[in-house]
Each structure stands twice: as C-alpha cells, then as structure tokens.
Amino acid sequence: MTLENLFASRTQHMRASEIRELLKLLEQPGILSFAGGIPDPALFPSDAFAKAYASALTPERQAGSLQYSVSEGYLPLRKWIADRMALFGVACSVENVLITSGSQQALDYLGKLFLSPNDTALVRWPTYMGALGAFRAYEPRFDRLSLGANRPVQDLKDAAQASGGSVKFAYLSSDFSNPTGETVDRQGREQLLDLAEALNSAVIEDAAYQELRFDGDFVPPILAIELERKGHIDACRTIYCGSFSKTLSPGLRVGWVVAAQPVIQQLVLTKQASDLHSPTINQIVIHDVAARMFETHLAKLREHYGSRRDAMLSALERHMPNGVAWTKPEGGMFVWLTLPEGMNGADLLADALRTEQVAFVPGAAFFPDGSGENTLRLNFSSPNIEQINEGMLRLGRVLRGSMN
Structure with a gap:
C-alpha cells in the first residue's frame, strides 16, 4: 500500500x-x-526582543505568556494595530482585527474561506508566488487582473462561469509589490474597487511592504479608499493583510487581517479549526517592541x-x-x-x-x-x-x- x-x-x-x-x-x-x-x-x-521575552517570562507574566489564548489574538496587540490602521485612514475596532501566524497564514485562510473548486481568483501577471501557492490548494482558476484595461466585466464573469464557478476575489500587493516592486496608484486602486463592485467580489490587499517607503508620495490603502466611499469598515469588501515579518522579525510569524466583522468572525472559526491561536508569547513580545520603538x-x-x-x-x-x-x-x-x-x-x-x-x-x-x-x-x-x-x-x- x-x-x-x-x-x-x-x-x-x-x-x-x-x-x-x-x-x-x-x-x-x-x-x-x-x-x-x-x-x-x-x-x-534583537536587544529589544531579548528584553521583551525576559519581561514576558517574569513570574508575574509567565502564566499569560505561556498559556493558551483567544483565537482573535492578544488584545493589546490588536488595539495597537487598530490605532496604527487609523493613521492610514482605516477607522476600525479590535473586532475588525485578527492576528495570524504571518500574513501567509492569512492568505491560506482567505483561500479556504472564498474558493471552491473552479472558482476564479483575479491576480496580477506576475504576482506573489506565495499567494499562488496558498490559493492553489483550493483548486481555483486564475485570471488576469489588469487595472485600467478595457476588458469588459461581463467577459470576466463569463470566463469564470464557463469554468464552473464565479470570480470570488481580486488579490494584489498594492505597495512595492512582490515581485516587481511596483506600486498601484490611487487611480488604479479606485478602478479595482469599481471592478470588485461590478463583479460583487472581495478584494484581498496584501500590504506586507507598505511601511517600507523610501521616497514618493503616500498612497492610501485600498481599504482606506473604500472606507471613504462607504463610511464604515463593516460595509467594505476589501480585506487588508498586514505583517511584522518585513519590519520587526519574520521568525516570530506575526501577521494580521483587518476586515469587516463578518469576515473576521468566519476567519476566527477557521483559525480555531487550524491552530487555535498564534503563539501567545510571540504576540506579547511583538506588541511590547512595537509599542516602544516601531x-x-x-x-x-x-x-x-x-x-x-x-x-x-x-x-x-x-x-x-x-x-x-x-x-x-x-x-x-x-x-x-x-x-x-x-x-x-x-x-x-x-x-x-x-x-x-x-x-x-x-x-x-x-x-x-x-x-x-x-x-x-x-x-x-x-x-x-x-x-x-x-x-x-x-x-x-x-x-x-x-x-x-
């Protein structure tokens, strides 16, 4: 056998x-x-991490640091992320934030959440290979996400239907993308939101590199632009994936999702069935370091x-x-x-x-x-x-x- x-x-x-x-x-x-x-x-x-781990393992804190925790994530870290998102024009509460084991886990969960076999995922040509790997496990069809192109929306719908599914989401890395390093401008982000509305699809915004801008003008996240249109995050179809891997440490595997509460609630169920929660002590340490010196x-x-x-x-x-x-x-x-x-x-x-x-x-x-x-x-x-x-x-x- x-x-x-x-x-x-x-x-x-x-x-x-x-x-x-x-x-x-x-x-x-x-x-x-x-x-x-x-x-x-x-x-x-590393020095800041060493101090933060030592603090997390003191007698007063070790029970919380080494214990099981809630699936949503460490509350002070979720609050810090919500406050950080507000700086980018994304008004949200801790109920809109889920901590994941890196943003790669978020992509896997979102593929599981949205994709049935033969559904369509719109992606850039080229796009982040880790996203392709995460989504492929759920047996989708990939189609080209071309912002500003004249391809009719009905063509995208018809091609998806012909494959036996529908267009479930558009995925892209919006700032300094992996692999091209290119950034989608404000007009392109507006066009993507228009397309998603016409398709009644989600938008997955991979913002792993957003904080690493060296020059040029800041472009608001897609989620922030949609919030300007709709007024409240729970009315938005954009799902924002962030990460500390490119800024503080990839080895601690701490990322997050910011989205409408119904999406977060379903992702929480997915996490409970997967790994229960991201490592508690790593979340505590990331929060301690980020709060002091980000x-x-x-x-x-x-x-x-x-x-x-x-x-x-x-x-x-x-x-x-x-x-x-x-x-x-x-x-x-x-x-x-x-x-x-x-x-x-x-x-x-x-x-x-x-x-x-x-x-x-x-x-x-x-x-x-x-x-x-x-x-x-x-x-x-x-x-x-x-x-x-x-x-x-x-x-x-x-x-x-x-x-x-």
Missing part, C-alpha cells in the same frame, strides 16, 4: 516554492544571493534599505547590457528585470551559479501560467552595498555572455 494513492485531489495543485529551495543556496560558501525576500538580520531589534526602527530600516535600493539601481545602470530593463521601486525589497525576448531566467540562473556564484529568482514562478520566462527578481534588502555592486557586476557578465 502507498499512502500517496489516498492523497486528496487538491495536493495535485501544490508546488514546491522556488524561493524556499533557493534559500538553501545561502548555506553554500561564496554565493552572492539576491534570491529571497529576506530582511537583513543585522537590523533585527517608528524609530522603521526610520532605520528605510534609511538602510533605501540606500541599498539606490546602490542596486546605480549598479544596474553601470553593468547591465543593452536590452535589459528594470523597475525603479519607491520602496520595498525588490527590483524586477525584463530580459530580451527569447532569454530564459531559469537557464540564466544555472549559468550564473556555475560561472559567477550569483543567485536570483527566475520570473516564471510568479506567473500563474508559467510565462514570463525572460524575467527575474532581485532582492536588495539582504545583501550589503558592497555585495550589491559585486553581484550586479557578475550578473552583467553572465548576461553579456548569454546574449553574445
């Missing part, structure tokens, strides 16, 4: 994460990696990551051959390269590792249909400026060799 024969049909849609596999390269000596979307560990507020820590991150973004854009200008184009993000962690037609990012990665010991993520993994072979993603948050300059020099040599 082989247990594989008993696996549910949904497992056929699950794929290994190319980024998780590429992270193994970091263990190899000599590799210059621009692959993972990894914060610089040197910038983690703004000053953000300023430090923006300074460091902004200088690395600048270094990468400058190095690309110096070292990339003609025919290579790239995005110029105003924040976040990524630059997106488009190579001449006919080039293959996966083949280029093999050459880069073999000849120059440089790693990046081939772009095809970010496309639901596996297209985009002539694209790749570079991360600038983890390597230092010296490594960025050397890495782009090496990558330029690989590209010239492949193009000759």
Whole structure:
C-alpha cells in the first residue's frame, strides 16, 4: 500500500516554492544571493526582543505568556494595530482585527474561506508566488487582473462561469509589490474597487511592504479608499493583510487581517479549526517592541534599505547590457528585470551559479501560467552595498555572455 494513492485531489495543485529551495543556496560558501525576500538580520531589534521575552517570562507574566489564548489574538496587540490602521485612514475596532501566524497564514485562510473548486481568483501577471501557492490548494482558476484595461466585466464573469464557478476575489500587493516592486496608484486602486463592485467580489490587499517607503508620495490603502466611499469598515469588501515579518522579525510569524466583522468572525472559526491561536508569547513580545520603538526602527530600516535600493539601481545602470530593463521601486525589497525576448531566467540562473556564484529568482514562478520566462527578481534588502555592486557586476557578465 502507498499512502500517496489516498492523497486528496487538491495536493495535485501544490508546488514546491522556488524561493524556499533557493534559500538553501545561502548555506553554500561564496554565493552572492539576491534570491529571497529576506530582511537583513543585522537590523533585527534583537536587544529589544531579548528584553521583551525576559519581561514576558517574569513570574508575574509567565502564566499569560505561556498559556493558551483567544483565537482573535492578544488584545493589546490588536488595539495597537487598530490605532496604527487609523493613521492610514482605516477607522476600525479590535473586532475588525485578527492576528495570524504571518500574513501567509492569512492568505491560506482567505483561500479556504472564498474558493471552491473552479472558482476564479483575479491576480496580477506576475504576482506573489506565495499567494499562488496558498490559493492553489483550493483548486481555483486564475485570471488576469489588469487595472485600467478595457476588458469588459461581463467577459470576466463569463470566463469564470464557463469554468464552473464565479470570480470570488481580486488579490494584489498594492505597495512595492512582490515581485516587481511596483506600486498601484490611487487611480488604479479606485478602478479595482469599481471592478470588485461590478463583479460583487472581495478584494484581498496584501500590504506586507507598505511601511517600507523610501521616497514618493503616500498612497492610501485600498481599504482606506473604500472606507471613504462607504463610511464604515463593516460595509467594505476589501480585506487588508498586514505583517511584522518585513519590519520587526519574520521568525516570530506575526501577521494580521483587518476586515469587516463578518469576515473576521468566519476567519476566527477557521483559525480555531487550524491552530487555535498564534503563539501567545510571540504576540506579547511583538506588541511590547512595537509599542516602544516601531517608528524609530522603521526610520532605520528605510534609511538602510533605501540606500541599498539606490546602490542596486546605480549598479544596474553601470553593468547591465543593452536590452535589459528594470523597475525603479519607491520602496520595498525588490527590483524586477525584463530580459530580451527569447532569454530564459531559469537557464540564466544555472549559468550564473556555475560561472559567477550569483543567485536570483527566475520570473516564471510568479506567473500563474508559467510565462514570463525572460524575467527575474532581485532582492536588495539582504545583501550589503558592497555585495550589491559585486553581484550586479557578475550578473552583467553572465548576461553579456548569454546574449553574445
């Protein structure tokens, strides 16, 4: 007997994460990696975390820190998040906030909540591969989310119906997106809300990078814009997913969802059936650190990551051959390269590792249909400026060799 024969049909849609596999390269000596979307560990507020854990484990607090907790999450942290959201134009209460084990868990829960087999999820082309992985388990059909395009709404409805379902939601990373680094402007966010209204669909706003703006003008979250239209969060169809992974620590796995109460209530039931609640002590520690130093820590991150973004854009200008184009993000962690037609990012990665010991993520993994072979993603948050300059020099040599 082989247990594989008993696996549910949904497992056929699950794929290994190319980024998780590429992270193994970091263990190899000599590799210059621009692959993972990894914060610089040197910038983690480790001293603050050590003090917060020590405080959480004092005799007075350890019973609460180490005990089971409510599924909604640690109340002071939810209150802090609600206050933070108000700064962005999102008026909400703690009843509109759910703590999750990273925003990745939120995406999984939302896929479970909305998607039946053959339903349609609208996503950008390309989009965050972690979202594709989370949603694929629920056997959807993916269609292209093109803001400002002239594709009739009825075409989207008809295509979804022909596949045996309906359009359940539009998902996008709205600020400094993973993988392209691009930001959707105010007009694009308004157009998305119009589209969602016409389709009677939800909007999932992945805001993992929102706090990492280095320059340019602030754009209100999609949820804030919808609140301007509707007046109360419980009337909104936008679901906001936030995370501390890119700002304080990815290892503590603390994210959150802000949405209308009926959505939060259903997600709470999902969490109760999954892991009961996110780790209590991690929530307490995140709250203690965020409450004491979040703004000053953000300023430090923006300074460091902004200088690395600048270094990468400058190095690309110096070292990339003609025919290579790239995005110029105003924040976040990524630059997106488009190579001449006919080039293959996966083949280029093999050459880069073999000849120059440089790693990046081939772009095809970010496309639901596996297209985009002539694209790749570079991360600038983890390597230092010296490594960025050397890495782009090496990558330029690989590209010239492949193009000759």
